[in-house]
Amino acid sequence: MSWIGRSLRRFEDPALLLGRGRFTGDVARGAAAVRFVRSDVARGRIKSIAKPQGALVFTAEDLKDVKAIRPLLHRPDYVAIEHPVLARGRVNHVGEAIAVVVADDPAMAEDIGEAVEIDIEAEDAVVDVDAALLPSAAKVHDIGKSNVIVEGTLRTAGVDAAFARAHKRVEINIHSRRQSAMPLEPRGGHAAWDAATGRVTLTCSVQMPHMLRTGLADVLGIPEAELRVIAPDVGGGFGQKMQLFPEYVALVWLARRLRRSLAWIEDRHENFLASAHARDQRYTLRAAFDQEARLLAIDADIRCNIGAYSCYPTTCGVEPLMAMAELPGPYDFREYAVRSRGVATNTCMMAPYRGVSRPVLTFAMERLMDTAAAQFGLDPVEIRRRNLIRKFPYTSASGLVYDEGSYLQTLEAAAKAVDVPAFRQLQRAEREKKRYLGLGFSAFSERSGYGSKAFAARKMDIVPGYETVEIAMDPSGYVVARIGASPHGQGLRTSLAQIIADELGLAPDKIRVVHGDTDNTPYGWGTFASRSLVLSGGACKLAAAALARRIAEIAGGMLEAAAADIELAEGKARVKGTDKVIEIARIARIAYQQSHLVQGGPGLRESATYDPDGTFSNACHAAIVEVDIQTGGVAIRRFVVAEDAGILVNPMIVDGQVHGGVAQGIANALFEEIKYDEHGNLLTTSLADYLPPTAAEMPQIEIHHLVTLSDATITKAKGVGEGGTIGAPAAVVNAIVDALSPFGIELFELPVTPQRIRQKLREVNA
Amino acid sequence: LPILDSSWRTGFYEFSRRAGDFALAMTAVALRTDGKKIKEARIGIGGVEDRPFRCTQAETVLLQGGSLADAAQAVAQMVKPMEDIHADAPYRKDLVRATTLRALEQAMA
Numbered sequence: 001m002s003w004i005g006r007s008l009r010r011f012e013d014p015a016l017l018l019g020r021g022r023f024t025g026d027v028a029r030g031a032a033a034v035r036f037v038r039s040d041v042a043r044g045r046i047k048s049i050a051k052p053q054g055a056l057v058f059t060a061e062d063l064k065d066v067k068a069i070r071p072l073l074h075r076p077d078y079v080a081i082e083h084p085v086l087a088r089g090r091v092n093h094v095g096e097a098i099a100v101v102v103a104d105d106p107a108m109a110e111d112i113g114e115a116v117e118i119d120i121e122a123e124d125a126v127v128d129v130d131a132a133l134l135p136s137a138a139k140v141h142d143i144g145k146s147n148v149i150v151e152g153t154l155r156t157a158g159v160d161a162a163f164a165r166a167h168k169r170v171e172i173n174i175h176s177r178r179q180s181a182m183p184l185e186p187r188g189g190h191a192a193w194d195a196a197t198g199r200v201t202l203t204c205s206v207q208m209p210h211m212l213r214t215g216l217a218d219v220l221g222i223p224e225a226e227l228r229v230i231a232p233d234v235g236g237g238f239g240q241k242m243q244l245f246p247e248y249v250a251l252v253w254l255a256r257r258l259r260r261s262l263a264w265i266e267d268r269h270e271n272f273l274a275s276a277h278a279r280d281q282r283y284t285l286r287a288a289f290d291q292e293a294r295l296l297a298i299d300a301d302i303r304c305n306i307g308a309y310s311c312y313p314t315t316c317g318v319e320p321l322m323a324m325a326e327l328p329g330p331y332d333f334r335e336y337a338v339r340s341r342g343v344a345t346n347t348c349m350m351a352p353y354r355g356v357s358r359p360v361l362t363f364a365m366e367r368l369m370d371t372a373a374a375q376f377g378l379d380p381v382e383i384r385r386r387n388l389i390r391k392f393p394y395t396s397a398s399g400l401v402y403d404e405g406s407y408l409q410t411l412e413a414a415a416k417a418v419d420v421p422a423f424r425q426l427q428r429a430e431r432e433k434k435r436y437l438g439l440g441f442s443a444f445s446e447r448s449g450y451g452s453k454a455f456a457a458r459k460m461d462i463v464p465g466y467e468t469v470e471i472a473m474d475p476s477g478y479v480v481a482r483i484g485a486s487p488h489g490q491g492l493r494t495s496l497a498q499i500i501a502d503e504l505g506l507a508p509d510k511i512r513v514v515h516g517d518t519d520n521t522p523y524g525w526g527t528f529a530s531r532s533l534v535l536s537g538g539a540c541k542l543a544a545a546a547l548a549r550r551i552a553e554i555a556g557g558m559l560e561a562a563a564a565d566i567e568l569a570e571g572k573a574r575v576k577g578t579d580k581v582i583e584i585a586r587i588a589r590i591a592y593q594q595s596h597l598v599q600g601g602p603g604l605r606e607s608a609t610y611d612p613d614g615t616f617s618n619a620c621h622a623a624i625v626e627v628d629i630q631t632g633g634v635a636i637r638r639f640v641v642a643e644d645a646g647i648l649v650n651p652m653i654v655d656g657q658v659h660g661g662v663a664q665g666i667a668n669a670l671f672e673e674i675k676y677d678e679h680g681n682l683l684t685t686s687l688a689d690y691l692p693p694t695a696a697e698m699p700q701i702e703i704h705h706l707v708t709l710s711d712a713t714i715t716k717a718k719g720v721g722e723g724g725t726i727g728a729p730a731a732v733v734n735a736i737v738d739a740l741s742p743f744g745i746e747l748f749e750l751p752v753t754p755q756r757i758r759q760k761l762r763e764v765n766a
Numbered sequence: 767l768p769i770l771d772s773s774w775r776t777g778f779y780e781f782s783r784r785a786g787d788f789a790l791a792m793t794a795v796a797l798r799t800d801g802k803k804i805k806e807a808r809i810g811i812g813g814v815e816d817r818p819f820r821c822t823q824a825e826t827v828l829l830q831g832g833s834l835a836d837a838a839q840a841v842a843q844m845v846k847p848m849e850d851i852h853a854d855a856p857y858r859k860d861l862v863r864a865t866t867l868r869a870l871e872q873a874m875a
Contacts, residue, residue, distance in 0.1 A: 630864035631781050632857070671783065675851060688787075689851050696785035754783070755857040762856065 001570075003498040003508055004715075007652035010491045011509070021233040027203045028190040028263035034251060035109035036264070037099040037116045038274060039091035042125035042346040042680025043140075046089055049099060050117040056102040057116055058254070060086040066253055067219045069244055071312040072461035077151040078317060079144035081344065083309040085219070085246040085253075091120060092140055092308035093346050094682055095273030100250050102262055125346040125680030129282060129305035132343045140308060140344040149306060150317045150342040152324040156397060162297035162335040166288030170372045175749040176360040178280035178305070178674035179667075181353040182692060183488075185235025186271035189248050190263040191255035200255045201228040204248060207237040207488050208313075208526035211462065213518050215244035215312055216252055224518075227252065231516035231526075234488035238664070239352035240276050241488065242528050244312040247274075272685045276351030277674055279750075280305035281319065283364045288335075293376045295387050297335035298397075300327055300364075304350065304357070306342040311351040313462035316342045319350060321458060323357040328396045329365050330407045330445045330618060331387045336397035346680045352528060354661065355725040359668055360750070362444040366730035367748055370440070370737065380441050380734070381415045388443060402445065403712035405618040406644045411443050413642035413704050414620040423624065431742060436629055437637070438739025442621045442730035448719020449534025449712075450614025466611035467535035468522040471500070471543040473551070473604040475592040477571075477585025479504065479511045481543070484524010485536035486516045490721065491653045492532055496540045498649050499715060503544035504551070505568030506584065522607065530617070530719025533649060535610055538714050542608035550606065554587050554598055615712035617720055619643035621662075621727035625735040629743075629761055632754030634670055634736055636699040641727070644706040645720035646713070654720050655703055661724020662701050667693050668725070669732035670751050773798050773805075777873030779865045780813070783852055789813040790853045791861035793841070793869040797828070802874070804828045809837070809870075814847050814862050821845075824866065834874065838867035 015021050037057075051057040068082035087098045099116050103109035126132045126140055132147040140147055163169060189204035206212050209229040217224040234241065251264055266275070286299040302323045306316035324340035342350075373383040388407040395401050418439060427437045452465030470482040481500055485492065492515070497508035504511075514520055524536070552566035555573035559566070559580045567576050574581045588604055595602030624638040641658055648654045671691040675683040684690040709716050729750055736757070737747050745760045770776070780792035792813050798806035807825040812818040824840040832840075847858035 628864075630867075631861055633781065683851055691783050691787075694784055694786070753852075754781075755853055758857050758860045762860070 003501040004647065004649050006498065006650065008494055008498060008508060008650055010494045010653065011497065012491055012493055016233070023185060023233045023235060024188040024190055024203055024205045025265050027232060028188065028265055031190055031261045031263040033103050033106040033109040034254065034262050034264035035101040035103070035106070035113045036097040036247060037101060037113045037118065039087065039094055039096045039098055039120065041091055041120045041122045042094045044091055044120040044122040046087060046091060046098065047119040047121055052112060052115040055112045057099055057112065059099045060084060060088040063253060065221065066249060067221065069219055069246065069249070069312050071310045071315040073150065073315045073317050074459040074461060075150070078315070079149045081141045081143065081149060081310050083246060085249045093348055094680055095348055096308070097246055097274065100254065102254060102258065127345055127347060127676050127678060127680050129280065129303045129343050129345065132345045133303065140346055147344045148341050149310060149344050150315070150320055152321050152340045153338065154324060154398060155337040156335045159297050159299060159335045159337040163288045163299070166296055167291040168289045168372070168375060170287045170289065170368060170375060172285050172368055172371055172748055174283040174285065174360070174364040174367065176279050176281045176363065177750060178277050179353065179672050180272060180277055180674055180690065181238035181240035183236035183238055183240055186266040186268060187241065187245065187247065187275055188263070188265040189251045190261070191251040192261040193255045193259050195259065199226050199228060200252050201230060202248060202252055203230040203232055205234050205241055206231050207234065207241045207486060207528060209486050209516055209518055210484060210523050211313055211464065211525060212244055212248065216249060219249050220253060228519045231486050237488040237527060238354040239278070239356065239528060242314065242526070243276060243351050268687065269685050272690065273682055274348060276311060277307060277348050278319070278350055278353035279360055279668070280350065281323070281357070281360045283360070285364055285368055287368055287372065289372055293372060293378055293383050293386055295331055295333040297333060298327065300338040302338065302340035304340070304342050305345050305347065307345060307347045307349040309349040311349055313460065313464065314352055315460065316350060317458065318352050319357045323361050325398045325400060326358060326447060327361045327365065328398055329362060330389055330443050331365065332389045332394070334397055347676055354664060355722045358444065358446070358722070358726040359665060359729050362442060362726050363730040363733065363750060366442045366734060370734050371746070381411065381420060384411055384441065384443050400447065402616045403710040404708050405445070405616055406706045406708050407443065407618050409706055410618055410620040410642040410644055411441070413706060414441065414622040414640050417640045417642065417702060417704060418622045418624060418638065436627045436739040436742070438625050438627065438735040438737065440623050440731045440734025440736070440738055442727040442734065444619060444727050446530060446617040446619065446719065446723045446726060448530035448615055448617050449612060450529065450531065451535065451611035454614050464525040466609050467524045467539045468607060468609040469536060469539040469543045470522050470607040471547050471605065473547060473588045475589050477510065477588040479506065480514055481511060481540055482514045482521045483536050483540070484522045485532045486526040487532060488527050490527070490532065490657065491650065492536065495533055495649045495653055496537060499537050499540045500544040503541060503548050504584070506571055530721040533717055534612070534615065534713050534715070534719050537649065537717060538610035538612060539608050541715055542610055543606050546606035546608060547604060550600070550604060551584060551587055553600065554591060555582055557599060558582055610714070612713055615710055615718045617643065617645045617718040617723055619723050619727055621731035623731040623735040625732060625739055627736055627739040627757065629766060632757035632761070634752070634754070634757070636666065636732065638702070639699045640702045640704070641724070642704040642706065643720070643723060644708050646708060646710055646718040647716040648705060649715070649717055651705070657720050658703055658724045659701050661722060662728045663693065663698055664725045665728020666698065666732060668750055669729040670753070673751055770796065773800070775799055775873040777869035777871070779868035779872065781861050781865055791858055791865045793862065793865040795869045795873050797873045809841065809866065811841060811845065811862060814845050814858050816848055834867055834870040837870060838863045841866045
C-alpha cells in the first residue's frame with residue numbers, strides 16, 4: 001500500500017485552524033519594540049537628522065561597522081549596486097529606512113519615530129521604467145553608465161532570415177503593472193540576545209533561514225556560529241520573504257549592541273512601502289509566422305523595473321534574465337532574439353514573486369497567439385495545436401532542455417472540458433441578448449525543481465539548489481527528518497512524511513519533519529522556484545531508502561536472511577514470501593540498546609542530498625468570462641486547469657497549490673496594482689487601494705490532472721507551486737478580449753480593471 | 767420613515783470592485799406608479815459626488831414621460847464625479863448611468 005498519491009489531511013492544519021500556530025508575532029510578545037523611520041521622499045540628499053533627546057535612535061552613522069547588502073551576479077552586464085541597511089547620505093525610494101528606534105512598546109517606538117526630524121533635499125524622482133531608460137534620465141545610482149543594472153541578450157543565427165521569409169509578422173506591446181506578493185502575514189522578526197552564550201536567535205517570517213544566516217553574518221562581519229535563525233510558522237511568502245532585508249540586519253545588530261531582546265513586527269502599510277514588489281514590466285514582441293501559422297521567430301525587447309535596489313540573493317537579474325530564458329515557454333520555434341534589461345528607479349525594490357516573470361511572459365506569448373490567430377482567421381486552440389512542443393527531450397531556442405511533458409494533451413483536455421463548439425453556440429446566442437461571453441486559453445511551461453547547476457548557470461554569487469535531509473529513527477521506532485528546506489504554509493510536513501513512509505513501510509503519522517531552524521537542520525535553501533517537494537522530497541526518498549537498507553540489514557541478521565530479501569511494510573520487516581517477521585520498532589530498540597548485537601555500529605540515522613538538473617511541469621488554463629459592457633465589470637463563469645506535474649504525492653495539497661495560484665493569477669488579471677505618482681509617492685498603501693480578490697470573486701476551479709512519468713526527478717513528481725499564478729492572467733484576459741470582439745477591442749495590459757474596459761469601450765462609442 | 771404603500775416600487779443597484787467594498791456608484795429609486803405610468807419619482811445617488819444626493823433633474827425627465835434610459839443619461843450628464851484610485855470622472859459617469867438604469871429597471875420590473 002502506497003502513501004504517495006493519497007490526499008492525506010495535512011498534519012499542519014489542526015494547530016493552525018485552532019489558533020495554536022506559532023508565528024513570529026507570537027514569539028515576539030514582551031520584547032522591546034523596534035520601529036524604522038522611513039523616507040517620505042523618493043529621491044534626495046539627507047541634509048540632517050535630529051534625534052529626540054534621551055531616546056534610543058540609531059542611524060547609518062551608528063552602523064559604520066555594518067556592510068551594505070551587496071548582491072552579486074558574475075556577469076559583465078551586471079552593475080553591483082549596494083543596499084545600505086540604513087540610508088547613507090541619500091534616499092532612493094519612499095519607504096527607505098533612515099533611522100531605527102528602540103522603545104519599550106510599539107506605540108512608544110512609533111511616537112519616538114515621529115519625533116525624529118529628517119531634512120531631505122528632494123530631487124526629481126525616476127519612476128517609470130521607460131522614462132528611466134531615456135538618455136536624459138537622472139541616474140538612481142552613481143555607478144554604471146545608465147539606469148540599466150543588468151542586461152541579457154541572446155540572438156540565434158537565423159532570426160533575420162526568418163523574419164525575411166515570414167508570411168506574417170505580428171507585433172504587440174505588453175504592459176504589466178506592479179504588484180505585491182502580499183503575504184497574509186507581513187514581515188517581522190524577534191532577535192533574542194542570549195547573555196549566557198552571546199548568541200542571537202533571530203525568529204523571523206522568512207522562506208530561506210540558512211541563507212539569511214549566511215547573509216546576516218557576512219554583512220555584520222560575524223561568524224555564523226553566533227547566530228541562529230528560526231522560521232516558525234510563516235503566513236505565506238510567495239517570494240517576498242526570500243530576501244536578506246535590511247531590517248533583519250538592523251535587528252541582529254541592535255540585539256548585539258544593546259544586549260537585549262527586541263522585535264519588529266511590520267504592518268500592512270510598511271509592507272507596501274518597504275518590503276518588495278514585482279511584475280513591473282514592459283515587453284515589445286515581434287513574431288514571424290509561416291503560411292500555416294507556425295511560429296518561426298520571436299524578437300523581444302523586455303524592460304523590468306527593478307526599483308531602487310537589487311534583491312539578495314537572487315539579485316535584480318531574477319526577473320529580466322528569467323524572462324529572457326523562458327519566454328519561448330511551451331512553443332516550438334527555432335529563431336529567437338531578445339534584449340532584456342533590469343532598470344533601476346526610485347521605487348521599492350523588486351523581488352521574486354510566485355511565477356517570477358512567467359505570468360507576464362506567458363501573458364505576452366498568449367496574447368501574441370490570440371492576436372496572430374485572429375489575423376490568420378484561426379481558432380485559438382488550433383494555432384496553439386500547431387505550435388506546441390511535441391518531442392522530448394526538447395531544447396528551446398534559449399537553450400533550456402525540457403523533459404517529457406504533455407503540452408498538446410493538456411491543451412486538448414482543457415478545450416474538451418470547456419466544449420468549445422457548444423460554447424461558441426452559447427456565445428452567439430447570448431450576444432443576441434447583448435450579453436458578452438468570452439473564452440480564453442493559456443498554455444505554459446513551469447520550469448521547476450532545479451538544482452545548483454541551473455542556478456550556477458545564472459552566474460549567481462550565492463548558488464542555491466540542493467537540499468539535504470538528515471533522517472533518524474528513535475529507539476521506539478518513530479522517525480524524525482530534519483530538512484534544510486523551509487516551508488511557508490504549503491504542507492511539506494505532510495507530503496514529505498508520505499514519501500518517507502513509503503520507503504520505510506511506516507505510517508506517516510510516525511514521521512515528524514523538522515524544519516526552519518539553523519541549529520537543528522542541515523544547511524539548505526528553502527521555499528522558492530517550485531522546488532521544495534522535488535528537491536527535499538528527493539532527498540527524503542534517498543535518505544529514507546538508505547535508512548530502510550540499514551533496517552533491512554539488521555532485520556536480515558536477526559531473521560537469518562539476506563538484506564535484499566527483507567521487505568518493509570506496515571511497520572514490519574518481513575522475509576519476502578515467508579511469515580518470518582520482526583517489528584521495525586523492535587529493530588530500532590535493538591539498534592540503540594543492544595548495539596553489540598548489530599553489525600555496523602549503533603543507531604539508525606542517515607542523510608542524503610539531492611541536486612537534480614530540473615524538470616518542466618506544463619498546463620493549459622481555460623477561462624470563460626462575462627463582461628458587463630455598461631460597467632466594465634468582469635465575472636469569471638468557469639475556470640479550467642488541465643495540468644501535468646507528474647506523480648502527485650498528495651493530490652489535495654496539489655489542488656490547493658493550484659487554487660491559491662489561480663487566485664493570485666486572477667488578482668493579477670483583474671484586481672491588484674501598485675501605483676506610484678510621478679514623484680514616486682506610493683498611492684496604494686492599504687487593502688482599500690490595493691485589491692486582493694476575496695472568496696466572493698473566485699470562481700470554482702476545475703482541475704484535470706494528467707500524469708507524465710519523467711525521469712527528471714527520482715520521485716517522478718514535478719514542481720507545481722507557481723503554475724496557477726503563471727497561467728491565469730493570460731487565460732482571463734484572452735477571454736475578456738474574446739468577449740469584447742464584437743467591439744474590436746484589444747487589451748495588452750495587466751490588470752484589466754473595469755475602468756480600463758470602459759475607457760476602451762468609450763473609445764468605440766459603446 | 768413612512769411605510770410606502772403599494773403604489774410605490776423601489777430599486778437599488780451598486781457597483782463595487784469586490785463584494786463588500788464601498789460602491790464606486792450606486793442608485794436607489796422609489797417610483798409611485800399607476801400601471802406603467804410614473805406619477806412620482808425619487809432617485810438617490812451615492813458614491814459619485816462627495817455626498818449622496820437626490821437627482822431631481824432625472825426625476826423630472828421621468829415625470830415628463832422620458833424613458834428610463836433618458837433619466838439615467840440625465841444623471842450621468844449632471845453629476846460632477848469625484849475621482850479616486852479606482853474610478854476617474856468619465857468612468858463614474860458611465861457607472862452612474864448604468865446603476866441608475868438598472869435601479870429603475872428593477873423598480874419597473
